[in-house]
Amino acid sequence: MPLWVAALLVTACLVLASCGSAAASRSAGSESTCRGKLSGVSYITVWFHASASVGAEWQTMVAQAAQFNRSQRQVRVRLITLPEGDYEQEVASAAASGNLPDVLDFDGPNLYNYAWAGDLKPLDSCLTARQVADLLPSIRRQGTYDGRMWGWAHSIRGWGLYVRPSILRKAGISIPTSPARAWTAAQLTGILARARAVGYRQPLDLQISYDSEAPEWNTYGFAPAVWSAGGDLIDRAGYRRVDGFLNGAPAVKALTTIQGWAKAGYINPNRDGMAFEEGKTPISWVGHWLFDAYTKAFPGDVQIVPLPRFGPRDVTDLGSWQWGITANAPNGDAAWRFISFLLRPHQVLQMTDPDGAVPGTYSAIRLSPRFAPGGPEHLYVEQLESGVAKPRPQTAAYPALTAAFAGAFQSIVVGLKPVRPTLDAAARAVTSDLIAHDYYAATR
Template sequence: MNATKVSHESTGTRAWPCVRRVRGVLVPGTLCAALLLAACDSGGSGSSDDGRSARKDTTCDGKIDGTVHLRVWFHAGPSGELSTLKAQVREFNKAQRQVRVELVTLPENRPYTDLVLSAAASGDLPDLLDFDGPNLYSYAWSGKLKPIDSCVPDGVRDDLLPSIRRQGSYAGRLWGVGTFDSGLGLCVRTSALKEAGVRLPAGPDDAWTATELTGILRELREQGYQAPLDLRLVDASPGEEWNTYGFAPAVWSAGGDLIDPRSGGTADGHVNGPESVKALTTMRSWVEEGLVDLVEDDRAFVTGRSAISWCGHWVYGEFDKAFPGDVAIVPLPDFGSGTVTGMGSWQWGIPADATDGDAAWRFLSYLLEPAQVHRMTVANGAIPATNSALKLSTKYAPGGAERLFLEQLRGGFARPRPQTPAYPMITDAFSRAFAKIMLDGAPVQSTLDAAAERIDEDLAAHDGYPTNGP
């Protein structure tokens, strides 16, 4: 459904519960059906490092005619994120009358991404869509989104973190922007490390090696921690996005990858290559040695079962509350090629059928104002997406408690998940392989071989995902 020109004031803000922040895995069968939908032009030649396009789009022309009723979908259920966005919508609608924003209530019993694909198939996407960042590439490729280069002024673009611009770009064009980014690291009990005589890494260039971490875990177990490492395996069921977001960095750090990083044409020799196998073999050895917490809850760190947690930014506040002044964030371990961390989070984009990109951008530009970015990131604990908003938070200032997350994003230690329309299959295949290896003890090589085969079958079925769309 497109943006609707109305002569009356739209009232009411509706919200809906759905999935958690870092999740949103596509169901490959549903995706394959959706990718066969008729698509508009979704790609193009010409690109640059910051996402500026050599081609112009017409999504925004700088004009809004009349009053526009804007339908908006958002991923979060009852949460600080949702409460904050509802307040932002109310205040935006009160401050002006030309664009009337409505948050749409969606069913609670279906994954958000399934709802997006279903709406795309029936032509009922909203006027402004929120989606998990790495899904952008399949949405852009299949014609579900409009490029937004013409909407985003240079000043706003330059204020965005490079990681935000990078994740929002595909085929040389900008398709999405987010108001926050993400971070990964090891949350550690500093008192436990001190007691065990363990050094605290000073930054990304000083990360523990994987071998060093193995020794640290053994020492912590001697100090009384029954399972010293929390990998958040409660979130590691087959198909969960945590498996890819959280642990692809181990593969990258070892020198491996999930797909050919140059051509994107094959996963064989990459997701199942020797470096990838080595990384997951090391991680599986931690499980086999009893160094990893396997209790099926998410409280290993806060209850003191584990002294180190491989985790995302969203749990730091909870950990710090449990042990005030005794939690530090250090880089993920170096598996051989330097520490690597994840990046990317939810982004906003304008669906292809939306008729008034300028109205959508009017609201989105409000959400990107420094005070509004700061407001949202206070609510969800994420990293502000703009340099101007970062100045409003002491957590990311030099010496701040979460400064490492920003250093990783700015310093080249963070990598996006594979920027290809094949990502839904890549994440599903890798996530399921990771779960089998870590939770079921499946052999590493053959399990990753099967993942590579699934990904390559998907690539072949879509002719390698040519950038000019299906």
């Protein structure tokens, strides 16, 4: 059995573990999570994902929880950090046993399954009109499922190619200055050949090592190639059909191109994630979180450019980890008091500054010169404002969908398996999951 199929089966089991509470969600979804009142002292438990790759973010979260506890006396936070690699399994286990914390952080697209399964409470009664207006539209879009808001993110991920301008100019390569001037995939193929000619045998870093830590990387990182080619992973008009989408002509075209880079030897295996920092590659396909590391390694010689176009569209991904209030929280107002604290501009910047993420509120962006026009990360804001950034499919079937696509991508690009048959198998697996769950009827 291919490893990605095994992973899909595990994912299906995790989904099923939380399905028992779905009926409760549908009956409780209209209730107000927040009533605007706090009395006495409330104690809440907060879970936060933590790993070596988000060390600075983890340290900031610990400091913010302590700061919140010092700042007032009505709500006391007990912060629990869990390794990112095991985090989703821990959440699924806690949901199945009824032991979720009051406040949970979770990767963006997992919201849709958690909301459908009844693991979250809606936040509409908690957010003020001013808070809603301050959120970036992409934050609101990512946090919404079935017409209600279930999650809030302090930041949104920036996405593109990091390049070494000095190396590219040496090879006679022009550098894009905006999404409208993005390289095409064919142009990037030629650029890789020219980079090889000036001494970089494997000039492209795709951060392949991330797959071993978090398979979601393959979907987050490379679904934009499918979207750019004019396709999608699922029919978003109802989220009931994947055949002809996940395995459609645009998906086949995009992944065939990326596989071609692998077959040509252009992709650096980069198992330690250090290829760009160590000067082995002049191009790295990755997000905002490596901005500081890359610019520290090559001061004045790092630039962010758009992802390549695989077809008619300029597309990048959007998403981030979100905060939500779980169905287990007896006091929504106490839980929201802490989340609302994290919404403050200076708290947002404390969390985003260490890794270069785009602040999730306009008030925080105004205080951050790195995202202003002319700033080194302004491209990320430009992509979010222009509609180039696109959310991953907003469906409760997302765990099964991402497991199938991520596994297929790994088989195609690393294992060099035939593209169309591999995507056909992935589409069949997701179709079976949709049928088994009655197409994930909405929470009404």
